[in-house]
Amino acid sequence: MTTPVVQVASLVKRFGDFAAVDDVSFDIERGEIFGILGPNGSGKTTTIRMLCGLMSPTSGTATVAGADIARDPDRVKSRIGYMSQSFGLYRDLTVDENLEFYAGVYELGARKTERIAWGKREMRLEEIGPRLAGVLSGGQRQRLALACAMMHAPEVVFLDEPTAGVDPAARRLFWTIIRERAADGVTMIVTTHYMDEAERFDRLVFLSRGRRMALGTPAEVKAQFGSHLSLEDIFVQLQEKES
Amino acid sequence: MNRERLHAMVRKEFVQMFRDPATLRLVLLVPLMQMLIFGYAIRTDVRNLPTVAFDQSRTQESRELVQRLTATGNFVLRSHAESYEDAIHEVDAGRARAAFVIPESYARDLKRGRPAAVQVLVDASDPSSSASAIGAAQMVGQQLNVEIVQRRTGTDMASRLPVDVRVRPLYNPSLRSAVFVVPGIIGMILSNILILLTAMSLVRERETGTLEQLIVTPLARSEIMLGKIAPYVLVGYVQMTTVLIAGHLIFAVPMRGPLLALYAVTFLFITANLGMGLFISTLGRTQAAVTQSAIFILLPNVLLSGFMFPREAMPPLAQAMGALLPLTYYLQIVRGILLKGVGMAELWPQALALAFFAVAFFTFSTQRFHKTLE
Ligand SMILES: Nc1ncnc2c1ncn2[C@@H]1O[C@H](COP(=O)(O)OP(=O)(O)OP(=O)(O)O)[C@@H](O)[C@H]1O
Ligand SMILES: [Mg+2]
Numbered sequence: 001m002t003t004p005v006v007q008v009a010s011l012v013k014r015f016g017d018f019a020a021v022d023d024v025s026f027d028i029e030r031g032e033i034f035g036i037l038g039p040n041g042s043g044k045t046t047t048i049r050m051l052c053g054l055m056s057p058t059s060g061t062a063t064v065a066g067a068d069i070a071r072d073p074d075r076v077k078s079r080i081g082y083m084s085q086s087f088g089l090y091r092d093l094t095v096d097e098n099l100e101f102y103a104g105v106y107e108l109g110a111r112k113t114e115r116i117a118w119g120k121r122e123m124r125l126e127e128i129g130p131r132l133a134g135v136l137s138g139g140q141r142q143r144l145a146l147a148c149a150m151m152h153a154p155e156v157v158f159l160d161e162p163t164a165g166v167d168p169a170a171r172r173l174f175w176t177i178i179r180e181r182a183a184d185g186v187t188m189i190v191t192t193h194y195m196d197e198a199e200r201f202d203r204l205v206f207l208s209r210g211r212r213m214a215l216g217t218p219a220e221v222k223a224q225f226g227s228h229l230s231l232e233d234i235f236v237q238l239q240e241k242e243s
Numbered sequence: 244m245n246r247e248r249l250h251a252m253v254r255k256e257f258v259q260m261f262r263d264p265a266t267l268r269l270v271l272l273v274p275l276m277q278m279l280i281f282g283y284a285i286r287t288d289v290r291n292l293p294t295v296a297f298d299q300s301r302t303q304e305s306r307e308l309v310q311r312l313t314a315t316g317n318f319v320l321r322s323h324a325e326s327y328e329d330a331i332h333e334v335d336a337g338r339a340r341a342a343f344v345i346p347e348s349y350a351r352d353l354k355r356g357r358p359a360a361v362q363v364l365v366d367a368s369d370p371s372s373s374a375s376a377i378g379a380a381q382m383v384g385q386q387l388n389v390e391i392v393q394r395r396t397g398t399d400m401a402s403r404l405p406v407d408v409r410v411r412p413l414y415n416p417s418l419r420s421a422v423f424v425v426p427g428i429i430g431m432i433l434s435n436i437l438i439l440l441t442a443m444s445l446v447r448e449r450e451t452g453t454l455e456q457l458i459v460t461p462l463a464r465s466e467i468m469l470g471k472i473a474p475y476v477l478v479g480y481v482q483m484t485t486v487l488i489a490g491h492l493i494f495a496v497p498m499r500g501p502l503l504a505l506y507a508v509t510f511l512f513i514t515a516n517l518g519m520g521l522f523i524s525t526l527g528r529t530q531a532a533v534t535q536s537a538i539f540i541l542l543p544n545v546l547l548s549g550f551m552f553p554r555e556a557m558p559p560l561a562q563a564m565g566a567l568l569p570l571t572y573y574l575q576i577v578r579g580i581l582l583k584g585v586g587m588a589e590l591w592p593q594a595l596a597l598a599f600f601a602v603a604f605f606t607f608s609t610q611r612f613h614k615t616l617e
Contacts, residue, residue: 053459053615054458054616073614074461074614078461082459083456084459087452088452089456090255092259093255097255097258100251103251104250104252105248105251105460106461107247
């Protein structure tokens with residue numbers, strides 16, 4: 001067994017008295033498509049933000065791509081790609097300008113042209129280069145954001161609800177792209193609150209009110225809670241039990 | 244600091260600025276509008292006070308006196324009153340702001356060498372506009388005295404007076420306030436617009452969610468901050484040049500000193516203000532909150548810097564607060580160079596203060612800005 005590319009041990013994040021992430025642990029292997037599932041407010045975004053070095057944990061430890069998130073957040077940032085839950089690119093810049101900006105920010109130097117071409121090809125953006133990011137459809141926006149997040153060929157990519165509010169065809173295309181990237185060996189960590197997407201993950205963790213309720217492959221989670229139920233049913237039950 | 248990253252950041256900020264028509268309008272039109280408003284409206288040298296005359300003497304001499312008083316340019320004769328009460332009533336009703344009251348015995352008294360009492364009543368409810376009228380009236384009185392004594396004694400009176408104080412206004416001989424106000428406007432506009440623009444620029448990224456994506460990259464804090472201010476250095480220079488040229492053409496504001504030095508020092512001033520804007524943007528998380536904190540700088544800028552009121556007349560606390568504003572020093576520089584024609588040999592202490600502010604604000608705001616969401 002190789003060392004996991006992400007190791008999370010007893011991670012806690014409190015905002016005042018309120019624990020948004022409460023003692024969560026899991027490991028992620030290289031090249032996995034790993035899901036962080038849970039209803040609204042269950043702590044998915046907070047977990048991801050800590051793993052990306054954007055927030056420091058109240059307690060617990062985690063390493064991402066060999067860097068400690070609390071001690072060395074800058075190293076973490078240079079090794080990962082991150083796509084925030086709300087669209088984080090510049091709506092007043094075109095697709096090409098956004099790509100160029102991130103290529104510059106990631107210091108691609110001579111590889112710049114090649115990486116931008118790669119991004120546009122792989123994320124199916126070739127036709128819309130001169131368009132302003134603000135006028136793109138939901139699916140196009142998310143693909144552009146992924147292209148920017150992966151501009152520097154990171155080994156780990158975090159996607160926070162990339163398929164929220166995107167129509168089914170665009171969602172399917174996005175999942176195709178996620179699988180292609182994982183096939184390249186990139187670890188893809190994806191949050192969602194669409195329970196019907198659960199089957200798409202290699203492994204997943206289910207959070208509710210900041211706590212880990214289940215962890216494993218979809219089949220393992222099913223076996224744990226009764227295989228006659230769908231994952232969706234299991235999650236709804238877990239959630240109801242919690243409240 | 245990395246060249247490629249900084250270049251990407253600066254370029255992005257420039258593209259965004261040029262793509263935002265509202266900001267461009269603000270940047271180009273507001274300075275001109277403010278200059279016209281302040282240049283025409285703020286007149287501390289109010290001339291042409293409408294005046295009523297109550298001339299009981301009705302003689303050649305009394306008409307000459309009225310003529311002399313109006314020739315100063317401070318008074319415009321609007322009407323003649325039939326009684327003292329009439330004259331006062333005109334002033335009370337606001338139809339006149341000054342009244343000449345000449346006694347019936349005026350010409351007689353002059354001829355007999357008796358003191359002739361002439362009253363010039365000035366509505367002093369607005370002290371700044373009445374001061375020059377009062378001064379002018381006193382001046383006319385003195386001149387007349389001297390001439391009359393000379394005529395009577397046949398001597399050159401002036402050469403025999405032990406003290407002869409003559410006030411000669413320097414730099415702005417005709418005491419036109421536009422000449423004084425317009426250079427100040429350059430400083431005030433640069434300061435207030437630049438502070439607001441930079442303060443908004445960073446907090447807008449926070450509000451629209453682009454900051455989260457930005458701070459997850461390897462961009463250094465100083466690169467983000469420099470990128471944020473770079474376009475506004477250009478904006479500042481465009482604004483300054485606009486007001487300078489328009490002020491010269493419209494209000495005949497002189498350019499007596501070294502313009503190159505002015506442009507060089509302006510860089511320090513612009514940077515100090517941009518640093519201040521960045522600092523303000525670290526004080527709040529929303530544009531509304533940041534606008535409120537900005538008011539705390541913008542208001543003192545107008546009131547305490549010497550832009551509107553002379554600092555010498557301020558109480559010590561206000562003076563001390565004014566000394567913490569870059570604008571205070573820049574006003575001395577810009578007025579010094581344009582109006583007095585002095586150069587860096589005289590103005591280096593002010594330039595040094597600006598350099599200090601520029602470095603301090605930029606460093607301080609970079610320290611306060613964190614690449615986290617907390
Ligand atoms: N900066 C913050 N300060 C205070 N509370 C916060 C902060 N960020 C998140 N929270 C709270 O922490 C809890 C978890 O939030 P989080 O955004 O991680 O949930 P989520 O699972 O991503 O939800 P969603 O599906 O709506 O995106 C929520 O109750 C939220 O209100
Ligand atoms: Mg979330």
